[in-house]
Amino acid sequence: MINRILRYGVALVCVGGSLIFSFAEADRMVTKDIVYAAVGDVSLALDIYRPKGKANDGLIVWIHGGAWRSGSKEKVPILRLVDKGWALASVNYRLSGQARFPAQSHDIKGAIRFLRANQKEYGLQANRVFVIGASAGGHLAAQVGVTNGQSQLEGSVGGNEKVSSDIQGIISLYGASNLTTILNQSTPHGLSVRVPALDAFIGGQPDDLVEETRLASPVNHVDRKDPPLLMIHGDQDPQMPINQSIELLGKYNELDLDVTFIPLHGAKHGGAAFYDAERIEIMNQFLLGIW
Numbered sequence: 001m002i003n004r005i006l007r008y009g010v011a012l013v014c015v016g017g018s019l020i021f022s023f024a025e026a027d028r029m030v031t032k033d034i035v036y037a038a039v040g041d042v043s044l045a046l047d048i049y050r051p052k053g054k055a056n057d058g059l060i061v062w063i064h065g066g067a068w069r070s071g072s073k074e075k076v077p078i079l080r081l082v083d084k085g086w087a088l089a090s091v092n093y094r095l096s097g098q099a100r101f102p103a104q105s106h107d108i109k110g111a112i113r114f115l116r117a118n119q120k121e122y123g124l125q126a127n128r129v130f131v132i133g134a135s136a137g138g139h140l141a142a143q144v145g146v147t148n149g150q151s152q153l154e155g156s157v158g159g160n161e162k163v164s165s166d167i168q169g170i171i172s173l174y175g176a177s178n179l180t181t182i183l184n185q186s187t188p189h190g191l192s193v194r195v196p197a198l199d200a201f202i203g204g205q206p207d208d209l210v211e212e213t214r215l216a217s218p219v220n221h222v223d224r225k226d227p228p229l230l231m232i233h234g235d236q237d238p239q240m241p242i243n244q245s246i247e248l249l250g251k252y253n254e255l256d257l258d259v260t261f262i263p264l265h266g267a268k269h270g271g272a273a274f275y276d277a278e279r280i281e282i283m284n285q286f287l288l289g290i291w
Contacts, residue, residue, distance in 0.1 A: 027052045028082050031122065036091075036114040037107070037158030042098055044157070046111055047073050048122055049088045056085040058128035058168070058287065059119075061112060063144075065135030065270075067197040068096040068104065077275045078132060084284045087124050089115055093140070096200035101216045106155025108144050109165035117160040130169040130287055134270060135240060136197075138175020138231075142218040142248060145170035146226045152215070169290045171230045171283055173274055174240050177248035178219045180206050185241035193239055222251040228258035230286045232274055234267030260286060 031048040038044065060081060064071040073090040082088050093107035112129055119126040133141030147153045148166040176182055179198065183206065186194055198205060206213040214220050229252055233245040245261060252259035262282065267273045 028079070029123075034122075036111050039094065039099075039103075039107070039157060042094055044092055044094070044107055044111070045073070046089050046091045046115075047076075048124070049076070049079060049082045049090070050123060051082055051085050051087070054085065055087050055125060056288070057125050058086065058130060058290075059115060059124050059126040060086050060088040060287070061108070061115070061129055061131045062088055062090040063093070063108060063131060063133030063137035063140045064090070065133065065137040066095070067193060068101075068136045068140075068201040069197060070095065071137070077134070078280065078283065080275075080277075080280045081284060081287075084280070086284075086287065089124075096197070100203050101201055101212070102153050102155070104140055105143055105147070105153045106157045108140060109154055110157030110160075112144075112165040112167075113160035113163040114158050116165075117163045128168045128290070129166070130171070130290070131167050132171040132173070132283070133175060134173040134274070135175060138172035139177065139218070140175075141170055142172045142175055142177055142229070143216070143221070145229070146218050146221045146223075148225065148227075150221065167227055169227050169229075169287060171232075171286065172245065172248070173231075174233045174237055174269055175231070175244065176240060177244045177251075178217045179213045180210075180217055181247065182206075182241065182244060185243045187238045187241075189238045190241065219247050219251050222248070222255060222257075224255050224257070226252070226255075226257055228260075228286070228290050230260045230262070230283065232262040232264060232279060232282075234264045234269065234271075234273070236266055237269045239269040 029050040073092045076090045091111045094103045116126045131141040145167040202212045231245040233242045249261045
């Protein structure tokens, strides 16, 4: 079993796109607003960040948070990974006010197929794709990452259906994993956020939509073929219970899969502690170690 529980970085052992503009930022090359798909009257776009020097072998796909109902590709707190040699694509997906789950999974998998199909055009090495997300984005990263090849969650957004959307590594930052248990684990503040968020995301509450909730819960999809997983979660998170990461850790442990769990003592929901130099380097080393 590969099971590493870390605290503060110390092991404890337990193409059809619309290119709007490109520019250089620090040591990054940035290509903005590439349309990877259109669903009805919704255009879905992504931004690509590349290091100026030689890139590492692989592509990071960043999935933003926002309780599934807000946020956008514009905010990318892990850009220092680009400075460490990683190409990165930040992806917009349909928010819950536009479409219910599994639309978000379909969109992200469609973006990954697009990136692989057009990797030469955009100067990428996308044979190996790693997903990283925070909060609701962490949930979606885990969901996409543990459902390689599942037709119900694949969809056909953007076409390129003969291209693989498989994921080779997952990083979930304070994300959900089991929507059937999340409300029972939540603080009053967490309930005030999560109850309306679930109404919009799956169309109701878990007790009333059992099959939909199970489908949207990564813990129910874990199998022996799933890629390595890194989770970082604050132990004082009032909005996303740390038990959500612990549940996914348990599923990975059951199947003797590669998993690293970092509980941040005193950390709440997001914040600078998750994106400081030490955490960025932990993510970098995790990705470099996946072969």
